[in-house]
Amino acid sequence: AQRVTQPEKLLSVFKGAPVELKCNYSYSGSPELFWYVQYSRQRLQLLLRHISRESIKGFTADLNKGETSFHLKKPFAQEEDSAMYYCALPYGGSQGNLIFGKGTKLSVKP
Amino acid sequence: NAGVTQTPKFRILKIGQSMTLQCTQDMNHNYMYWYRQDPGMGLKLIYYSVGAGITDKGEVPNGYNVSRSTTEDFPLRLELAAPSQTSVYFCASSRMTGNTIYFGEGSWLTVV
Numbered sequence: 001a002q003r004v005t006q007p008e009k010l011l012s013v014f015k016g017a018p019v020e021l022k023c024n025y026s027y028s029g030s031p032e033l034f035w036y037v038q039y040s041r042q043r044l045q046l047l048l049r050h051i052s053r054e055s056i057k058g059f060t061a062d063l064n065k066g067e068t069s070f071h072l073k074k075p076f077a078q079e080e081d082s083a084m085y086y087c088a089l090p091y092g093g094s095q096g097n098l099i100f101g102k103g104t105k106l107s108v109k110p
Numbered sequence: 111n112a113g114v115t116q117t118p119k120f121r122i123l124k125i126g127q128s129m130t131l132q133c134t135q136d137m138n139h140n141y142m143y144w145y146r147q148d149p150g151m152g153l154k155l156i157y158y159s160v161g162a163g164i165t166d167k168g169e170v171p172n173g174y175n176v177s178r179s180t181t182e183d184f185p186l187r188l189e190l191a192a193p194s195q196t197s198v199y200f201c202a203s204s205r206m207t208g209n210t211i212y213f214g215e216g217s218w219l220t221v222v
Contacts, residue, residue: 004152006152009150036211042215043114043213043214043215043216044153044200044202044213045212045213046210046211049210086152086153090207097143097155097158097168097207098153098155098211099152100145100152100153100154101152102150102151102152103152
């Protein structure tokens with residue numbers, strides 16, 4: 001069955017430190033993957049998607065098919081990065097409804 | 111630019127009561143979704159719709175009903191509310207599957 005796993009419920013780092021939020025998925029083909037973010041008192045919104053290969057707010061994510069991972073990285077965390085982060089995978093890999101991971105709460109301390 | 115608007119934001123229901131969560135979007139999106147999020151869990155899809163007049167079950171549809179009479183509106187009805195339905199509910203829309211999903215602000219529902 002398709003699944004998205006975010007092993008860390010909470011990740012706490014200091015400002016300026018590198019951050020990596022882990023995401024592993026189970027899907028046998030070439031999936032499209034997404035990272036969504038929810039800042040405090042804001043709605044859930046798209047951060048970035050694999051297919052666009054963009055860097056958004058300094059975050060990047062690389063699809064590693066060998067490790068079935070799509071980890072979200074940022075070299076220097078900022079306090080405003082504190083939020084809930086959700087990794088998501090479409091049913092069927094690209095066109096289906098999204099399956100979300102349980103989310104990781106990132107806390108960036110001053 | 112309102113995007114996805116859902117109401118109410120907060121509601122307390124008694125066991126056995128019924129209610130409807132309203133959702134409307136002004137982006138002319140074909141696809142609309144209802145998710146629920148339980149504490150410490152990811153979002154789970156309740157129902158979705160690919161266009162007016164078409165709805166389909168998601169992962170956790172039991173205890174809910176939906177309708178899609180217009181492109182803009184996708185209400186979620188809870189019949190005979192149960193404590194297990196205490197959750198945060200998110201309505202969302204997208205132009206099509208695989209595209210960016212736009213979420214509402216969420217509705218906090220408590221069943222006591």
